[in-house]
Amino acid sequence: MHIWGWLKMSNILEIKDLVVSYGGIEAVKGISLEIPEGQIVTLIGSNGAGKSTTLKSIAGIVKAKNASIIFDGKEISGKSPDQIVSNGITLVPEGRRVFANLTVLENLKMGAYLRKDSIKSDLEYVYSLFPRLKEREWQLAGTLSGGEQQMLAVARALMSKPRIIMMDEPSLGLAPLVVRDIFDIIKTINQQGITVLLIEQNANMALKVAHKAYVMETGKITLEGTGAELLANESVKEAYLGKSK
């Protein structure tokens, strides 16, 4: 905790005692996270640890049983997903989930659905991040490759002008080279002042870019520290980085 003490003042998102249950089973058993403004925070852990559920409940898509989620000093738990998006939190859902029968441009416009102001400059901004999308503006999103769809999913989320972008396994099912592109983009987005909350199975990549990291196991946070600290941690190495005993 020592190193984070001075940053506490500038936490953009604070989650306390988040409990989520599906039916009778608790998927998330009272976790607390602190996400400092302007950083990349990653949440790693194996399948079924409750990572996706955590993100979904922050986005309001899954209702938490008990939680205090404070965004920028305001309590947002219990609000509807559209209110949360208009507050400046956006989710890139797992498995990309682009709108397959809509064009790339329509997908991007959907990202800005709740905005009333002009989106022209933001379109130019995301096209500068992803020049490939500009080329395919009129193509149906379903015809894009996996990597392009992931880029579209990120671009679409950026169209809502978020302060925090939450990404659920952006590297899922992508070739290693494409994964590197995606992580480069994550760093670029972060350098422009957007806080990133990242969920990953690819712990190696995630810990390298992250300023701060949490390890989650069966609904609980078991470890936290800087990305570098966790990369060097023996138990993390064993469980997630594939180091043999």
Added chain:
Amino acid sequence: MKKNTKILASLILAAVFLGLLIFIDNSSLKNSMLSTCLQKGAIYALVAVSMNLLNGFTGLFSLGQAGFMLIGAYTYGILTIPVTSRGSVYQYFDGGLVQFSIPVIPAIILAGIMAACFAALIGLPVLKLKSDYLAIATLGFAEIIRALIQWKQIAPLTNGSNMLRAFPTYDTILFPFIISAICIAIIVLLIRSSYGRAFKAIREDEIAAEAMGVNLFKHKMMSFVISSFFAGIGGALLAMFQASVQAKAFTSAMTYEILLIVVIGGIGSITGSIIASFLFVGCMEWWLRFLDEVHYIGDFKVPFLRTGFRMVVFSIVIMIIVLFWRKGIMGNKEFSWDAIAKFFKDPFGLVSKKKKKGEVK
């Protein structure tokens, strides 16, 4: 093709069609089968497009259309029967409860509003359901409405299971076309707006749509209510077309007819629904009629042809379409002059196929 050329081509097409309608309206063809099919086709086109808004664009599989048409038709009938005729129409109920009548256009709009109000009420519990469950619930609703309207206790209002008649109808066959065209234009504008995009997003992926900040329930409700509004107007037009209306005609079979038009036209295509509705009505009312009559070639009696055989053939045609032409006439595309121009330059892709072969060599 240039934009101006396209607009010109569309205007010419519209003018030719309008000219044709005016010609039919003023000639002896006015009471012919052609005219009947065109009128019914226009009305069905509106209802099919309204169903497509819900099923094709929002992805909500609803089968309540006949119920909303019924509400529209009855609202129109009840409100417009002239006071002087009410005694004879409501002969078993002392002239009925309603003792006033309102002009045609406000009544048509009220028919839509009434259907929309019912949709809003039903939507509250029903729109939480998904796919097949939603279809079953809405189908059940339509059946309940049909039974309710024939209920003896409210017969002074609805005339029970007796027919409503003597309400004003239209004198020119242009009337259903104009009303349908206005309504379809409104639906097209809606689909092209950002709301339409949100509807499509819900159809594509509910979770992603929700993550983009689309309020699922609110948008589904909007689509359901608007679709029902136009189905109600379609019902009012149908009542005018038939000059009488009876609840027992609005069975689930009617919903299936509309659903068929949507499927044949292409789910998610407005122009597909319009084209298919004229084709469907044409086949149903006119071109396949001969199958219902006994025919002789010389002394040979053609087998199978008798009353009801039309429906058998029709069902087979539909099965063939669903099996081999699943996307319908238009798929999810819209009519475009570019496609027509392309077709005439290169029918069925023969030229480009030859070119490709040439390249391989």
